[in-house]
Amino acid sequence: MSQTVLITGTGRPYALGFNLVRRYLENGDRVFASVRRPSEALEGLKKEFPDKLHILTMDIAATASVNAAARETEALTDHLDLIINNATTASADTMKELPDFDLDLIAPAVNVGAVGPIRVVKAFLLLLQKSPAGALVVNISSEAGSIGKCYRTFYLDYGTEKAALNMLTMTLHNYFKEDPNLNILCVHPGWMRTNPDNREAPLDPYEHAETLRCLFEKKRHDKDGPVFITYEGEAYPW
């Protein structure tokens, strides 16, 4: 069954969001792909899939921008079957430890990485609720957001925003518990070569996007299984 999908943070051709967009388009799905600024790579994909790809401008840190993107989407589709909250951020101090870290950078990172995805869910909720097959929201989290497994002395911003995203996901999972047509999960996607400087990561983003796409289909209606999962579908410790 072809579906209608919204994916955030999709402008970088080597990163996960763009490669998820490619995979869903190649699968025959209709994709709303959001960016903060024009992306040449995404414009290229639009030429390949003119009827299936819609590019949205949306800054997930700003409620007005997210609401405007939702209204724009409502003019083009009457439902969404899947939202993948992929966009995230990390400050320039992310690798620093306490003495050198500017703590004022944590709140803006949490605003993007944790509140941002939930802004998107809230603004697009009416479209999700109209999915004929039942909708899924996937929040792309990270092992870095696990409090139980935390070993690092850095990532003060990134770890905090992912832990907060996990908490918000579980809270919304509880909220939607009785709604058979809406499910929400958070996923540690694995370590991918999403940065041209990072050659050691084991996973290729284009290959791995297909693994994730298949996982999300398997998990769409799984409301009783683990809520924070690995890319293999196993429970990951909160």
Ligand SMILES: NC(=O)c1ccc[n+]([C@@H]2O[C@H](COP(=O)([O-])OP(=O)(O)OC[C@H]3O[C@@H](n4cnc5c(N)ncnc54)[C@H](OP(=O)(O)O)[C@@H]3O)[C@@H](O)[C@H]2O)c1
């Ligand atoms: N890469 C890994 O190995 C790894 C491991 C674990 C988890 N993850 C998670 O997987 C996801 C994708 O990772 P990635 O490495 O592909 O990400 P990435 O390259 O860092 O891309 C993040 C995207 O988010 C967008 N973004 C940042 N702030 C935004 C805002 N305020 N509004 C809208 N979009 C915004 C960026 O847009 P611009 O291009 O405009 O800056 C960019 O396209 C992330 O959630 C990440 O935390 C990745």
